[in-house]
Amino acid sequence: MKQELVEQFENYDKIRQEIKIARKFGDDFSLEKGQVAEYVNRLHPPQIKLRVSKIIEETVSTKTLRLTAVNGYLPPFQAGQYISLSVEVNRVRTGRAYSISSSPSQTGYYDITVRRVENGRTSNFLLDKVKVGDFLQSSGPQGTFHYHPILHQKEMVCLAGGSGITPFMSMIREITDRGLPRTVHLFYGSQSLDDMIFHQELSRLSEQFATINYIPVIEKPGPGYNGNTGYITAEVIKATLGNLAGKNFFICGPQAMYKFCLPELDKLGINRWKIKQEMFGTPINICEYQGWPSEIKAQDRFTVRVNGSKSFETSAGEPLLVALEDNGLVVPSLCRSGECSQCRIKLVSGKVFQPEGTPVRKSDRKYGYIHACVSYPLENLEILL
Numbered sequence: 001m002k003q004e005l006v007e008q009f010e011n012y013d014k015i016r017q018e019i020k021i022a023r024k025f026g027d028d029f030s031l032e033k034g035q036v037a038e039y040v041n042r043l044h045p046p047q048i049k050l051r052v053s054k055i056i057e058e059t060v061s062t063k064t065l066r067l068t069a070v071n072g073y074l075p076p077f078q079a080g081q082y083i084s085l086s087v088e089v090n091r092v093r094t095g096r097a098y099s100i101s102s103s104p105s106q107t108g109y110y111d112i113t114v115r116r117v118e119n120g121r122t123s124n125f126l127l128d129k130v131k132v133g134d135f136l137q138s139s140g141p142q143g144t145f146h147y148h149p150i151l152h153q154k155e156m157v158c159l160a161g162g163s164g165i166t167p168f169m170s171m172i173r174e175i176t177d178r179g180l181p182r183t184v185h186l187f188y189g190s191q192s193l194d195d196m197i198f199h200q201e202l203s204r205l206s207e208q209f210a211t212i213n214y215i216p217v218i219e220k221p222g223p224g225y226n227g228n229t230g231y232i233t234a235e236v237i238k239a240t241l242g243n244l245a246g247k248n249f250f251i252c253g254p255q256a257m258y259k260f261c262l263p264e265l266d267k268l269g270i271n272r273w274k275i276k277q278e279m280f281g282t283p284i285n286i287c288e289y290q291g292w293p294s295e296i297k298a299q300d301r302f303t304v305r306v307n308g309s310k311s312f313e314t315s316a317g318e319p320l321l322v323a324l325e326d327n328g329l330v331v332p333s334l335c336r337s338g339e340c341s342q343c344r345i346k347l348v349s350g351k352v353f354q355p356e357g358t359p360v361r362k363s364d365r366k367y368g369y370i371h372a373c374v375s376y377p378l379e380n381l382e383i384l385l
């Protein structure tokens with residue numbers, strides 16, 4: 001800032017005097033200028049270059065990729081956080097979030113555990129194309145789906161479905177590695193025993209540690225299985241745990257799980273503020289969401305005009321972020337489920353559908369900002385990136 005302008009500040013002389021005194025008595029930290037930013041960047045780097053050091057087959061449809069840092073340094077993370085991988089698949093640059101499944105006590109690597117999604121762009125690429133020795137670009141660890149010592153009780157009831165087991169695996173591994181005074185009751189719902197990721201390890205840890213209570217719930221069990229069957233219902237939770245006071249609830253998995261489990265927790269009288277959720281991706285059938293206008297069909301086509309120049313056509317059932325990426329436009333993104341605000345863009349004209357509960361700021365709503373990852377065109381749109 002120009003010196004003459006600074007001198008016009010109210011109390012400028014007094015501030016100068018304070019600086020003089022601070023320098024004289026050693027309270028002057030001007031030499032450390034910039035160090036805070038450097039430290040913050042070390043803990044929260046926007047980008048990390050990772051190398052695939054090992055691939056572990058977990059189930060027929062799931063593999064764990066062990067990732068090490070190319071520069072030898074991985075920032076610390078909280079068990080339950082995710083990284084967002086940036087990949088180029090069939091000439092389209094895109095990103096996807098994957099929870100870290102290893103324990104934060106393992107400082108040399110991050111494990112991510114990827115389950116195949118039918119026709120899924122990134123999961124199929126990671127499972128079929130990526131090999132040991134390949135490099136991947138990632139964000140630093142992100143997200144708030146983790147235990148918080150001030151907000152949460154020491155007893156956690158965790159409900160997982162499918163690949164939603166991954167953040168809980170990291171939490172459980174940390175508790176057992178470090179002997180933390182925290183208990184996890186893990187209800188893990190799956191279609192079949194073969195589909196369950198980490199089943200052997202979870203069964204072993206549950207036998208070995210009083211702090212880990214593993215309760216598989218299998219929809220279609222094979223012969224010889226004598227555990228819980230069907231879904232994670234209010235009855236199963238109540239019959240297993242009895243008294244639910246003093247416990248916090250965590251849910252992670254595909255959207256169908258929330259639709260089913262939240263009403264079950266309501267039946268048990270659990271307050272919604274006691275339930276923490278992590279949604280694994282964008283809604284699958286957006287047209288079935290509450291509030292979707294019945295006259296619009298998923299395949300209806302609309303034009304999107306970007307920054308007053310480039311235009312393309314897309315379908316109502318496609319998230320705007322995916323349509324932008326398919327048209328070669330890169331928008332920053334991390335969670336791709338409406339949570340992190342990275343993909344905020346300005347809607348100049350037209351109307352989009354955003355599922356209820358998308359956490360868009362009040363001021364963003366007022367001035368027309370939307371989260372592209374969970375916005376679906378209902379009319380022709382004009383946007384600014």
Ligand SMILES: Cc1cc2nc3c(=O)[nH]c(=O)nc-3n(C[C@H](O)[C@H](O)[C@H](O)COP(=O)(O)OP(=O)(O)OC[C@H]3O[C@@H](n4cnc5c(N)ncnc54)[C@H](O)[C@@H]3O)c2cc1C
Nearest residue numbers: 096097098099113114115120121122123163166280281284
């Ligand atoms: C915070 C966070 C953490 C995550 N952690 C993991 C993890 O640890 N392991 C993991 O395997 N995945 C995880 N995911 C999901 C992951 O980010 C991708 O969404 C998933 O791999 C599918 O991406 P894709 O590119 O293969 O599919 P896309 O090409 O994006 O989708 C193809 C089709 O499949 C549907 N679809 C997308 N995701 C799913 C799903 N999960 N189940 C069923 N249908 C789906 C889409 O609606 C679309 O119709 C996480 C997501 C979030 C937001």
Ligand code: FES
Nearest residue numbers: 336338340341373
């Ligand atoms: S990428 Fe996180 S809100 Fe869209």
